[in-house]
Amino acid sequence: MSAAFVRMETLPPRAAPFAATGLWGWFARRLFATPADIAMTIIGFAAFVLVAMPLFRFLVFDAIWTGKDRDACLNAAGACWPFVAAKLNQFVYGFYPYEELWRPNLVFFVGALLLIPLLIPSAPFKRFNAFLFFGIYPVAGFVLLTGGNLDPQRFLLGRFVRIPEFIDLSAIARFIGVSGHVELGSRGGFRGTFWIDFIASAILLTGAVAIIARLFGTRFVTSLKAMAIVFVSLALIIAPVDADFGLRWVETREWGGLLVTLVVAITGIVAALPIGVLLALGRRSQMRLVRWTSIVFIEFWRGVPLITVLFFATYMLPLFLPGGASIERLVRALIGVALFSGAYMAEVVRGGLAAVPKHQYESAAALGLGYWKTMGLIVLPQALTHVIPGIVNNFIGLFKDTTLVQIVAILDLLGQVRSAFSDPNWSSPTTLYTGFAFAGMIYFVFCFAMSRYSLFLEHRAGSNALRVEGAMR
Amino acid sequence: MTDVPVRREKLKSSWIFRPGVRSAVIQILLVALVVLIGWFIYRTTRQNIITQRIPIGFDFFWIESGFSISQTLISFNENNTYARAFLVGLLNTLFVSALGVLFATVIGFLVGIGRLSQNWIIARLCGGYVELIRNLPLLFQILFWYLAVLAALPGPRQSFTFFGDIFINNRGILMPKPMFGDGIGIVAAVAAAGILLSIVMTALARRYRVQTGTALKTWPFSLLLIVVAPLFVFFFLKVGVTVDRPELKGFNFNGGLRIIPEFLALLIALSTYTAGFIAEIVRAGILAVPRGQTEAARALGLRRSKLLQLVVVPQAMRVIVPPLTSQYLNLFKNSSLAVSIGYPDLVSVFAGTTLNNTGQAIEILGITMLVYLVISLVISFVMNIYNRRIALRER
């Protein structure tokens, strides 16, 4: 028996100290913990108010919302929005002909329509959707934006021998309505010389490749199939580009604004993907020369600034081309951007490749798969899924970097805004700030949305599940 | 169970199927392709150069440039050669990059640590800064600082004046420049020797601490070596100092030290932009330090500042340094955007004005790209060595 008193039940928990709970507790912990904290809170709040209030007043309260020319804004203390309204077409399309604006609009609209379900992980028909977006859309977009009707004259063989034109394809094309819109400056299309050349070259090349591949043990049927796929898809790309749909030709130098920004960024990233995959595979290759070629290529483009790449594309590339051949300025810049972002993409893809476990390779080898099948069916699908956030981040960088094309006289969104500053009809004290505010908002919305999307993907992949929050606290 | 008869194909053993042969063939094809492309480019370029009568060679380097440059670290005038113009541009690039790296690192670390602050408003402000800066193109920010902020400053006659001698206007910032008399070289040499000695001393003290566990106080000796000794020499040799004050004369200020707005805009934009990225790296690095480390340090009774300095930051640095390197490289390469606001960097002076005046695109762009490439490689080499030194050594 013990006389000692033993409490048999747990005491009810005492209420937390007043200063640790509720709104007040939050204030005490997060804003006024120490004297230094109080000072920082006050300074921080003051800084926020000092920046945010004038900005808000400039953008909304003091802004001018209506007007026809600079007279409306001469005494303004806030943004001159009529300036943006008047120049909006230029900011978005550059000098794209006014009556043809439905074409870029259609391209924007269809692009958004295809892209949004592609970005939503749970949307159905992913494969078909991706095929539409990466396969059909670029060709359709090219034809719509430029007008198509490139009317190629020769393919490969035609450069060495004269091709007889024994079928008048263009007559058939005219009959269907995809050639000969003379009133719109048609150059014809579906020339017999080109397509006969194409078919003859295709047959010859296929035969040659099949014979050589046979020497290396590939079966005839396999190489025939592969080559057939290559040439049929090539034909499917060239045919719509050759056709004359009665669209007026709009030269790329008439493009500008957001249109150019998007074209450069999207073409850059789409072209960078295959380049990057090849380079990344090359860099991990067992073959020394292949590896070193890839390394030199990658490190060269990554070691120089984009500006010099654009200068290279503008001033040096023409010298590399045979006399008479010339490429439009925008296309030259696109080549430079593609090579540049291809090298960066290679490093992203390499990270993904490194993350594929070794047993995957070994299992593939055990199944008897060759190099390309291992890569194409087993490794790359896993590696690329891994690096989607990296690719999106790459795209954000490229999107921001497109502003550099204005230095080689291609007017992107920022370039158009900047050139609008020197329009005397709109020169007012706040024109400049309005232009910056407008361009800044557009860039911010695009980049912010994309970076949030990339974060969302990362969280979804759970790749950073082990976040150690508050290690500092 | 019956044995299923295995159909055995005859093993092909032709030499053609050996992996070694295959890889040799592929590599030969690759080399052939590279050579073919190179040869094609060489041939067309040569033909273009001949038909267009473009001069080739590097003789243009020794021609008098005939133009002037607004900011030069070494003296330059119209009589100097293009070679010297190249050097001026290169130095300007390195100068703005070096300062940019310094400021970007400082701002980046402050903001990155600030984002993890307990103080809600500071954390939010730092987060907002990072989001805003990272989601706007750098060129946009450079132009913004140049056209919207610095160009809006008043003209020289209406300058903002601070302390009577510092002027801020749309021509830049002017401040008094100290002019030292003879013998300043000796003072500088003494100071340099002092810095060198203190580094050696610190290293020795560190080794001593590692071996014995006793920390030695070195900073008073460093102070003596770096500050007091040069000052002593300065007064002993009676070097003397005069101040060259900026003075408004006619259109502009004369004398003094002037920081041109192009430089200022570029420096501000480069540092703040890169700082946004460094902040994210620092934050991720700190978060990567396991919580147990912080808790253990606290249990040892370390103060918050000591905790950061001795436990968290050294471990975080291992995660921080590799991406930090690529940010430094980016900053260096991004300094070429100077050309958009007329700051005379390498691209602007050499790949711009010199290219225009001589028309020798191949040589000039080739050299420009090579310079960036070499310096990039040097920076990543140095940072790799540093990274190796701080990397975790398995014991």
Added chain:
Amino acid sequence: MKRSTILFSLALTFASAGAAQAATLDDIKARGSILCGVSGGLAGFAQPDDKGNWNGIDVDFCRALAAAIFNDPTKVKFLPLTAKDRFTALQSREVDLLSRNTTWTSSRDTQLGFNFAGVIYYDAQGFMVRKSAKVSSALELSNTTVCTQSGTTTQLNLADYFRSNNMKYEAVVFNTADEVIKAYESGRCDVFTTDVSQIYAERLKLAKPDEHMILPELISKEPLGPLVRHGDDQWFDIVKWTLFAMLNAEEYDISQKTLEQRLKSDRPDVKRLLGIEGNYGEQFGLTNDWIVRIIRHVGNYGEIYDRNVGEGSRLKIDRGLNKLWNKGGIQYAPPVR
């Protein structure tokens, strides 16, 4: 430019390397239009209006070429080029000619490999300052900041002038004319310098043009003219003589108004000029009525001057040196015969 080149040049031109280069005139005829490199937006010389129609003396010169070749002044495409990339564009055959207020200098002939077809505008470099600066001569510009464009003779002349007069200055150099004038307007510089014709044009872009004045000193000779690549003499001749034809036409009083009447003229020199006598046009590879086409569609030199930079324009620049030689100027064309 062949449309197909865009898609195929990179992949497929390997085989055609080294193929002989066709004559420029044949290229132009095959293409159906002239590619003319012009300034990106310089009032009076080459500037697109809101609808994208180009105006200016440089533009009209290219139209005259199109008129001579195709009898249709619209068969010309204008390619706006910056001062920086104009030469590369001509060298790389991106354009058939540059008609882009370019100064004729010896090194551009020799080092860059171009032929100047003549002088369409005798210009000179000058200075613009704010009236509030109270300066009346360029010699008072010591210790100033000067805004100028990179890659132009302007930058070099500026250096020469201040150096020879022992004046201190700071040059701030930009890539495009727009950036230069914007920097001057914002107060970054005290002085704006370029060719006087261009100063007149750029001044129109300022918010308050009346607050700025052009100083009387002219510090250089700037003969501006169209230029072509070395190595195609036929094309060089056509460009050169199109300019001379317009000058000759003015001298013989052949204008858009008087053309029909002058076609009936008995004067042998007029008859030669208008292709009624002789086959001078065919000698160029054109038709004999080429000058008639030029005058009918575009006009003579005096007309395009007045329309674009002279009294009939917003610039209102006095003709000065650009008067014909027999009217006190130095514009002089060799005879057609």
